[in-house]
Amino acid sequence: MPFTSAINLSIPLLATATETADSSMVLAAVLLSLVVIYFASKLGGELSNKVGLPPVLGELVGGVLVGVSVLHLLVFPEGGTDTSNSLIMYFLQTTAGLTPEATPQVFAAQSEVISILSELGVIILLFEIGLESNLKDLMAVGIQAFVVASAGVIVPFAAGTVGLMTIFGISAIPAIFAGAALTATSIGITSKVLSEIGRLNSKEGQIILGAAVIDDILGIIVLAVVGSLAKDGVVDVGNVIYLIISASVFLIGAIVLGNVFNKSFVAIADKLKTRGELVIPAFIFAFIMAYLASVIHLEAILGAFAAGLVLEETDKRKELQKQVIPIADMLVPVFFVTVGAKTDLGVLNPAIPTNQEGLIMAIFLIIVAIIGKVVTGLTVFGQPGINRLAIGVGMIPRGEVGLIFAGVGAASGVLSKPLGAAIIMMVILTTFIAPPLLRLVFPDSDTATNLDNNLGESLAAEPPQTLITTKDD
Amino acid sequence: MPFTSAINLSIPLLATATETADSSMVLAAVLLSLVVIYFASKLGGELSNKVGLPPVLGELVGGVLVGVSVLHLLVFPEGGTDTSNSLIMYFLQTTAGLTPEATPQVFAAQSEVISILSELGVIILLFEIGLESNLKDLMAVGIQAFVVASAGVIVPFAAGTVGLMTIFGISAIPAIFAGAALTATSIGITSKVLSEIGRLNSKEGQIILGAAVIDDILGIIVLAVVGSLAKDGVVDVGNVIYLIISASVFLIGAIVLGNVFNKSFVAIADKLKTRGELVIPAFIFAFIMAYLASVIHLEAILGAFAAGLVLEETDKRKELQKQVIPIADMLVPVFFVTVGAKTDLGVLNPAIPTNQEGLIMAIFLIIVAIIGKVVTGLTVFGQPGINRLAIGVGMIPRGEVGLIFAGVGAASGVLSKPLGAAIIMMVILTTFIAPPLLRLVFPDSDTATNLDNNLGESLAAEPPQTLITTKDD
Numbered sequence: 001m002p003f004t005s006a007i008n009l010s011i012p013l014l015a016t017a018t019e020t021a022d023s024s025m026v027l028a029a030v031l032l033s034l035v036v037i038y039f040a041s042k043l044g045g046e047l048s049n050k051v052g053l054p055p056v057l058g059e060l061v062g063g064v065l066v067g068v069s070v071l072h073l074l075v076f077p078e079g080g081t082d083t084s085n086s087l088i089m090y091f092l093q094t095t096a097g098l099t100p101e102a103t104p105q106v107f108a109a110q111s112e113v114i115s116i117l118s119e120l121g122v123i124i125l126l127f128e129i130g131l132e133s134n135l136k137d138l139m140a141v142g143i144q145a146f147v148v149a150s151a152g153v154i155v156p157f158a159a160g161t162v163g164l165m166t167i168f169g170i171s172a173i174p175a176i177f178a179g180a181a182l183t184a185t186s187i188g189i190t191s192k193v194l195s196e197i198g199r200l201n202s203k204e205g206q207i208i209l210g211a212a213v214i215d216d217i218l219g220i221i222v223l224a225v226v227g228s229l230a231k232d233g234v235v236d237v238g239n240v241i242y243l244i245i246s247a248s249v250f251l252i253g254a255i256v257l258g259n260v261f262n263k264s265f266v267a268i269a270d271k272l273k274t275r276g277e278l279v280i281p282a283f284i285f286a287f288i289m290a291y292l293a294s295v296i297h298l299e300a301i302l303g304a305f306a307a308g309l310v311l312e313e314t315d316k317r318k319e320l321q322k323q324v325i326p327i328a329d330m331l332v333p334v335f336f337v338t339v340g341a342k343t344d345l346g347v348l349n350p351a352i353p354t355n356q357e358g359l360i361m362a363i364f365l366i367i368v369a370i371i372g373k374v375v376t377g378l379t380v381f382g383q384p385g386i387n388r389l390a391i392g393v394g395m396i397p398r399g400e401v402g403l404i405f406a407g408v409g410a411a412s413g414v415l416s417k418p419l420g421a422a423i424i425m426m427v428i429l430t431t432f433i434a435p436p437l438l439r440l441v442f443p444d445s446d447t448a449t450n451l452d453n454n455l456g457e458s459l460a461a462e463p464p465q466t467l468i469t470t471k472d473d
Numbered sequence: 474m475p476f477t478s479a480i481n482l483s484i485p486l487l488a489t490a491t492e493t494a495d496s497s498m499v500l501a502a503v504l505l506s507l508v509v510i511y512f513a514s515k516l517g518g519e520l521s522n523k524v525g526l527p528p529v530l531g532e533l534v535g536g537v538l539v540g541v542s543v544l545h546l547l548v549f550p551e552g553g554t555d556t557s558n559s560l561i562m563y564f565l566q567t568t569a570g571l572t573p574e575a576t577p578q579v580f581a582a583q584s585e586v587i588s589i590l591s592e593l594g595v596i597i598l599l600f601e602i603g604l605e606s607n608l609k610d611l612m613a614v615g616i617q618a619f620v621v622a623s624a625g626v627i628v629p630f631a632a633g634t635v636g637l638m639t640i641f642g643i644s645a646i647p648a649i650f651a652g653a654a655l656t657a658t659s660i661g662i663t664s665k666v667l668s669e670i671g672r673l674n675s676k677e678g679q680i681i682l683g684a685a686v687i688d689d690i691l692g693i694i695v696l697a698v699v700g701s702l703a704k705d706g707v708v709d710v711g712n713v714i715y716l717i718i719s720a721s722v723f724l725i726g727a728i729v730l731g732n733v734f735n736k737s738f739v740a741i742a743d744k745l746k747t748r749g750e751l752v753i754p755a756f757i758f759a760f761i762m763a764y765l766a767s768v769i770h771l772e773a774i775l776g777a778f779a780a781g782l783v784l785e786e787t788d789k790r791k792e793l794q795k796q797v798i799p800i801a802d803m804l805v806p807v808f809f810v811t812v813g814a815k816t817d818l819g820v821l822n823p824a825i826p827t828n829q830e831g832l833i834m835a836i837f838l839i840i841v842a843i844i845g846k847v848v849t850g851l852t853v854f855g856q857p858g859i860n861r862l863a864i865g866v867g868m869i870p871r872g873e874v875g876l877i878f879a880g881v882g883a884a885s886g887v888l889s890k891p892l893g894a895a896i897i898m899m900v901i902l903t904t905f906i907a908p909p910l911l912r913l914v915f916p917d918s919d920t921a922t923n924l925d926n927n928l929g930e931s932l933a934a935e936p937p938q939t940l941i942t943t944k945d946d
Contacts, residue, residue, distance in 0.1 A: 031760045055747040274528040276802030287504045326796040329749030
């Protein structure tokens with residue numbers, strides 16, 4: 001009986017966990033987390049940039065460093081981590097007088113806030129990518145790029161999903177998620193390397209970049225479908241067809257209605273006289289679209305991407321882009337560092353025998369990731385003498401898009417720890433391997449070096465260089 | 474026994490409230506809340522701007538409109554509101570399939586996230602104000618402005634606190650908080666009106682603006698002290714002295730060490746080559762300062778303000794300001810709308826007899842607010858023929874700084890509902906009343922109209938026009 005009443009007494013406290021959490025402690029925890037995130041992102045991003053890799057990869061590795069794999073500065077309760085594992089909580093206890101009793105509540109609230117900030121980060125990232133993707137130019141690249149992109153989505157997806165299910169006995173939904181992560185192509189990395197070896201405006205370069213942009217769009221549709229399957233927990237053919245159609249209709253509908261939206265947007269922005277006259281209406285639009293996408297069971301980021309595509313068609317685009325950049329700079333690193341921090345690479349430690357399966361899965365995914373894209377070069381038709389191998393190799397790096405898949409998958413909770421870590425390893429490795437491979441398959445690249453470095457801007461596909469843009473660009 | 478075991482079963486669920494809250498529902502709720510906040514802020518801000526009042530006042534009123542007083546779109550659990558009162562929760566239940574069982578957790582998580590976003594908003598606001606306050610110019614305005622500012626802090630603070638304690642029997646801490654809210658002066662409103670009537674560069678205008686800037690700094694120190702008292706719950710003279718000294722030492726220390734900080738900041742920013750090379754190091758600095766301020770029991774915003782003051786002294790200032798503006802545009806409205814939304818103006822409804830005391834308190838605060846600032850004009854010395862009344866009247870509007878007090882007070886939980894609402898009424902009324910009064914006490918203002926409208930930029934005090942800046946400035 002005393003035991004029962006003790007429980008009864010403690011219930012109100014537990015039920016109102018988030019309300020009773022001392023709000024100034026939560027704020028202090030969030031501030032410290034952001035400081036850690038920004039340190040990790042800048043350290044990793046700058047080092048990565050220095051060795052010629054995209055900053056985003058460094059941000060991810062920085063996240064792995066501060067997260068559950070190594071330093072335990074930024075950890076989340078999802079992974080079964082308790083508060084004693086969080087160095088930030090320990091730091092708050094020693095410096096700010098956080099009591100051990102209040103710690104679980106502050107820890108939960110801090111994790112909730114950082115997770116939502118990270119999701120806002122990826123929403124703004126996709127909005128910015130949409131804002132930088134020019135649809136009309138894209139359509140001019142033509143059917144060639146579309147075929148390559150489709151092959152580059154279908155082949156790795158099918159091989160990855162079927163392989164995981166049959167060889168490793170993974171159940172359908174996580175297997176589909178991993179397969180989907182294999183479809184991504186990082187336009188940032190490829191376009192940067194092509195520009196460095198003077199091949200950006202070659203026929204191969206044009207096809208690769210066009211295909212990479214289309215690939216991004218297809219990938220976002222795939223992600224919306226797969227994310228929805230993960231929420232429902234069942235794969236049924238009717239549902240899959242409904243989701244593919246609704247995702248496509250949503251995106252195409254937004255673009256078709258785009259003229260109405262962007263005319264009203266310009267009219268409203270012109271009328272507003274107080275600060276935020278561009279950013280606030282744009283975010284109202286983007287957040288409503290993100291909400292609508294999630295209401296019809298797709299991913300919020302699809303809505304943000306569609307909103308970006310629509311507003312790209314206005315003459316406010318340049319000014320809006322300029323204002324979105326600092327906001328993205330503040331929020332996007334939260335996403336990439338959080339993805340890294342939540343990834344427990346320890347589950348792939350080869351010294352531990354039980355990790356064997358995860359490691360083999362990682363190796364399998366990497367092989368599928370490489371071969372699945374290299375074969376896409378074979379689908380190029382009617383282009384005698386074209387370097388098909390180069391086109392396939394150019395599609396290999398997964399970069400930021402692959403990470404978005406991994407992040408969304410981890411947040412949905414469908415991926416097992418080894419599978420999640422295997423996907424991250426696949427993304428990191430394909431991204432590391434692509435630049436040297438590309439140089440290899442363009443054997444005469446040295447002679448052409450820097451020939452068309454400055455032609456990048458006239459590029460038909462106008463790639464969203466969001467994630468690789470460096471200060472001096 | 475079945476009852477006990479039912480409780481036992483439910484405990485894990487309750488304990489992990491925030492973890493189990495469906496994260497995509499929380500995200501949807503946050504997105505909807507932001508849409509509501511942005512709508513309210515733009516609607517209120519633009520209308521306010523149209524009638525010649527500062528946009529921030531409209532944002533507050535917009536917040537009142539969508540909040541607990543009227544529409545119940547944006548409500549928070551603190552006020553004892555349950556989830557059935559939140560229209561956003563109702564909307565999520567009808568459109569997004571949110572279940573009634575999951576609603577309390579989603580509601581709690583959404584409120585936590587919006588509250589922290591609002592606190593990040595006020596941190597960035599104070600960082601931006603710091604970044605726009607030029608210390609050297611301020612020192613040139615001299616002792617005259619300092620005396621006026623000190624009188625404008627001491628008189629209303631003493632009269633308000635003592636009056637509330639003796640006349641209304643309010644206990645010490647809430648009375649001190651309300652007294653502190655009376656000390657603020659809105660530089661934005663006054664400088665705008667002075668510029669409109671062509672008096673910005675008159676002797677009176679110079680003293681008013683200098684005093685308003687110093688008043689802001691004194692006010693932030695007062696707020697840091699009072700906020701700390703509210704946390705501890707006791708007022709003891711030793712503690713007050715410790716807090717005043719530590720707040721002053723913190724601010725002066727930051728400024729004195731500023732040279733070291735801003736040299737390292739510039740050196741680091743120059744080395745960074747990837748995106749966010751300015752904003753991220755600046756935020757790392759600002760957030761660390763905010764954390765330090767809160768660790769030594771002051772307010773986080775004092776740290777952010779100090780960080781802004783320090784970075785103002787670098788040659789990166791202009792570029793940094795430009796990048797911070799869109800971020801502030803995104804986050805600051807969350808603060809002002811949230812302050813309005815949390816204010817229950819219903820407690821001042823004169824039709825309900827029990828509200829009488831709150832109403833009388835509001836009237837008392839308004840009278841003290843006006844008289845307490847008007848008398849400061851009398852402290853001006855050695856300036857024969859100067860318009861002392863005009864100087865006093867120029868100090869009346871509380872504007873954004875008064876709202877920051879009200880918001881921090883409400884968040885700390887020390888203010889009763891009627892007292893909180895009375896403070897908001899005082900801020901609104903003093904802000905509404907100042908522009909016509911100022912025109913009245915400068916009787917010859919029409920003849921001087923627009924004479925020095927364009928001299929604003931050469932103004933010695935370079936006022937932080939953050940909150941009144943309109944697009945065409």
